[in-house]
Amino acid sequence: MSAGKVQWILLFVHLFVIPASAQQNPRPVSMNKVELGFKLDERGVARYAVSFDGRQVVSASRLGFKVKEGFVLDSNFKILKTELSSADETWKPVLGEVSSIRNNYKQLKVFLQQKEAPFLLMNIVFRVFAEGVGFRYEFPIQPSLRFFVVENELTEFNLTGDHKTFWIPGDYDSNEYLYTTSKLSEINAWKFPMLSFGRKEENMPDQHAVQTPLMMKTAEGLYLNIHEAALVNYSSMQLHVDKANYSLTASLVPDAAGNKGYLRTPANTPWRTIIVSDKAPDILNSKMILNLNEPSRIGDVSWIRPMKFMGVWWEMQIGKTSWNYTDNIDSLSANGTLVGNGRHAANTANVKRYIDFASKNGIEGLLVEGWNTGWEEWTGVYKEENFDYVTPYPDFDLEEINRYAKQKNVKMIMHNETGASAANYDRRLDTAFRLMNRYGYPAVKTGYVGKITPVGEHHDGQWMINQYIRSAEVAAKHKVMIDMHEPVRPTGLHRTWPNFVASEAGRGNEWNAFSEGSPPEHETILPFTRLMGGPMDYTPGIFKLRGYAAADPKRQMHTTLAKQLALYVTMYSPLQMAADLPENYERYPDAFQFIRDVALDWDDTKVIEAEPGDYLTIARKEKAKPNWFIGAITDENSRESTVKLDFLDRDTKYDAMIYADADKADWQTNPEAYQIRKMTVDRNTVLKLKLAKGGGAAVSIVPVK
CATH class of the missing domain: 2.70.98.10 (Beta-galactosidase; Chain A, domain 5)
Structure with missing residues (x-):
């Protein structure tokens, strides 16, 4: 059947x-x-x-x-x-x-x-x-x-x-x-x-x-x-x-x-x-x-499942390290090998550091960007042959990293940046996915930054629409989940290809790293726009909210820390990244607990209140479990969110852990100030969640043991 x-x-x-x-x-x-x-x-x-x-x-x-x-x-x-x-x-x-x-x-x-x-x-x-x-x-x-x-x-x-x-x-x-x-x-x-x-x-x-x-x-x-x-x-x-x-x-x-x-x-x-x-x-x-989409075309879907992951990624976005191995591909050492710049993030020792943190904290996956050759020149120009998707840089020991990750019970997530040479990726799809199968990669993040090749095609034109679907089809053949970045905005095709678990296709959290960022209202608009067609890999969970960008020490996130937690509930995706650096999570282990606990796949969703551009509060019930999670976010204005818990089971007491903005929290002046409180609740409880300017609140609700 x-x-x-x-x-x-x-x-x-x-x-x-x-x-x-x-x-x-x-x-x-x-x-x-x-x-x-x-x-x-x-x-x-x-x-x-x-x-x-x-x-x-x-x-x-x-x-x-x-x-x-x-x-x-x-x-x-x-x-x-x-x-x-x-x-x-x-x-x-x-x-x-x-x-x-x-x-x-x-x-x-x-x-x-x-x-x-x-x-x-x-x-x-x-x-x-x-x-x-x-x-x-x-x-x-x-x-x-x-x-x-x-x-x-x-x-x-x-x-x-x-x-x-x-x-x-x-x-x-x-x-x-x-x-x-x-x-x-x-x-x-x-x-x-x-x-x-x-x-x-x-x-x-x-x-x-x-x-x-x-x-x-x-x-x-x-x-x-x-x-x-x-x-x-x-x-x-x-x-x-x-x-x-x-x-x-x-x-x-x-x-x-x-x-x-x-x-x-x-x-x-x-x-x-x-x-x-x-x-x-x-x-x-x-x-x-x-x-309005067709039913699933995949028979056995047992391998398609939600995942939390970390990434050797944010440190490159903020300018701490680089994707490329060398700063000048024409600069060769005497023996004809590339001269490293000393800033390459995807090196064996650094990747093992992330594996250790993910393993210790129960984060299942790790994405590594910049692991493969070709990053020195590829963006903004038409270049047909840019990546081969199988050759690592000299400082990335593919065998050792996968052995170490398996030992630590961490799944490696592949990264295939195409540099917009979609024609090249098309030719190499099976080669790329065979490598993933060899090492047991359950998921891949693809990217399409740059001018599309074939020359003259566009990211949102018919040729590329078909290429994205071909990628999802080949991924399904190899039993790999796929997360696309820089594609067309989604239109519900994750019903037909349920391994197409997420995509970017919008202004994600990363823009706070290399630009003026996005205003506090941004995350209250996205669910009414970009997310209407499908899950978004927004990369939430940034804890160091000021002074993180090497290029501009004054740059800061336009949210509070509590709002970063709330985004795991309000921005739906079954593939969610804990996007910050391990050392920043180690500063706030009690807040990081919510990221460890929050579910990604749901039995039920209640939109408690919403107004595009202003506020959003959502409650979700974890798949096949009695646990609920709530996310509440606001724009540049502070407000109070009132949440009736009448969706909880009758005659059941729950422990609610509330991660909220501190009294003087403010996205501009005091973004990392938060407070955590625990209370016993039932279906008659009404929560009053105070949201700071640019702030939010996250709540986990589990039955009392």
Whole structure:
């Protein structure tokens, strides 16, 4: 029996086929408070609209395509037939925020044909959920449309006002910008210096383009999120903003030739997703994007499991040591070997020091970056052959390190930085993963920093979308979990490939090491934006919050220490890093205990309170155990979070360990001040968690023994 069939616990489907004339538009389809309308107008243009609780969310908006073969599938359509169906199933994710997910929707499929030769066919499939709508285009097999090139997707999202918007620029090669909160009409993607390598004309040509997931709030208090699901064999969707009309149009990332996609019938696009509610927590609770992805393609999933790990990583980020072995690859010693710079972090003795700390503290894994040859010159330039993924530097004893780690019961995590030469990585995938299998690596972190090779391709274009999936497929074949850095932002594919356990695809904690950092509100926005599509490897757990950067002694994190702990709960990932140096954790062993204790895989998740850009409090129940963990974070303002513990079991007493900001804690002036207190609680207890400016609180709750 396949993994997909194992996951399907309950399935209930109705199918109604309704013949239709060109003038016969289907009736609206509704679930709970969400309603979808579809019609062909007098010119045969397909349009849809979405409302919530009787309030229009997306007004009549165009659907259609331009195909480079000279066809325009945007008008002159007639309806051949419609199909209305429904489904109600429950499935179990391999890893996740909840133990089971209900997939309940009504589906409307509209079969369209153009009324003039060559009578092209296009279907539009809508799925209406209690929290929103997903839709995609399908191109059936037909005589006049086989292989074709997408010139433009004409999908519109016509909004109803100048909404408050949380956005980052539409850069084809980077998702790592700071979020701006502004009105829709005030969006200007060129207000930021470009982060990606290359020219603005190539990577960010549209001044009014933004990335998805795009989070918005209307003046009437509706929360609205637009993204996509199941991005496979297609270019990622950005959104062009028509500021005068409050309209968004799909803007696909082009390839080196300027094309937006190459398809062969039968084909379909990713799902375009609209999630809406009058309550912010409902946005975070939605599993619609996951539900629009295909079930797992992996049969045996027993090797896929959550992991905590440390990394020989942060010390390079802060400038203490280096990834590269030498500072000048042209500088050779008399015997023809590289001359080391004396600052290379991935040396045997240093790695053993991390292994010792991880082993002592029950941290299962260790990532080592900069272990392999090729780091001296690779970023910002096109270089086809940069890494071979198997050759260590002279001071990294691969055999000895793996022997020592095994002796200490620590799993080594592989690092494969591609330097953006994805073509080179493609050729070497099996070689790289065979090395991991040889030494028993359970997971790999990949990276794509730089200009993509093949030359002219973009991180978010169709070629790279397929490369990320190929990497996950090969990883699955070798039973290795994969964590991708610098990829496209996720779209729920961790349902289909559950070994795709995490990715970066956003502005992570590392930006506090080598830039001005991220403001305190940043982590309250990310769950409503970047994390809507999947887990994020944010690398929390920094304890030395000031004076850590060699390049700038005044640089500091924009959080308190207690907030760094809370991020393990609020920033979901089944692969979590204890990101700081061992010596910094040794300064605060009582606070480090929370990192040791916190779970990574969950039976249940409760979003207690949330407001994008302001605050977030989440409670999660550990998988197959009675333990709960709470994370509460705030922006630059101090506040009190009230948490009712009515989700706890009846007639059970619990020990709650509360890791909180100290009375005078402040992210700017006193960030490392924290306090720990223990109390007995039950389901009638109400916790009052005081959060400092830029602060947070973390709570572990376990039954009294």
